[in-house]
Amino acid sequence: MASKTNPFTFLQQVRSETSKVTWPSRRETMISTAMVFIMAGVAAAFFFTADMLMGWGIGLILSVGF
Structure with missing residues (x-):
């Protein structure tokens, strides 16, 4: 049970x-911000x-039967 404390x-x-x-x-904040943007870009490029x-591979698989 929480104790009652005066505000x-x-x-x-x-x-x-x-x-x-x-x-x-300020320097640490700027470096951290830059790293976040860089990693977001790398993740976006990877995905x-x-x-x-995967789209190309599935397209090849599905076009084999036609």
Whole structure:
């Protein structure tokens, strides 16, 4: 069961905990953002290529009977 805490006390605790957080620097944030975009591009290229190859393969299989 959760203890009942005064909202003012709760906000003080939140502020205290927030001050303990180590925030990333601007450089770290930019590098992380760039890596996300690069990996999204690599994943998109991979899935596009895989989709095209599977479509081509299925097309070959289905056209054999005709």
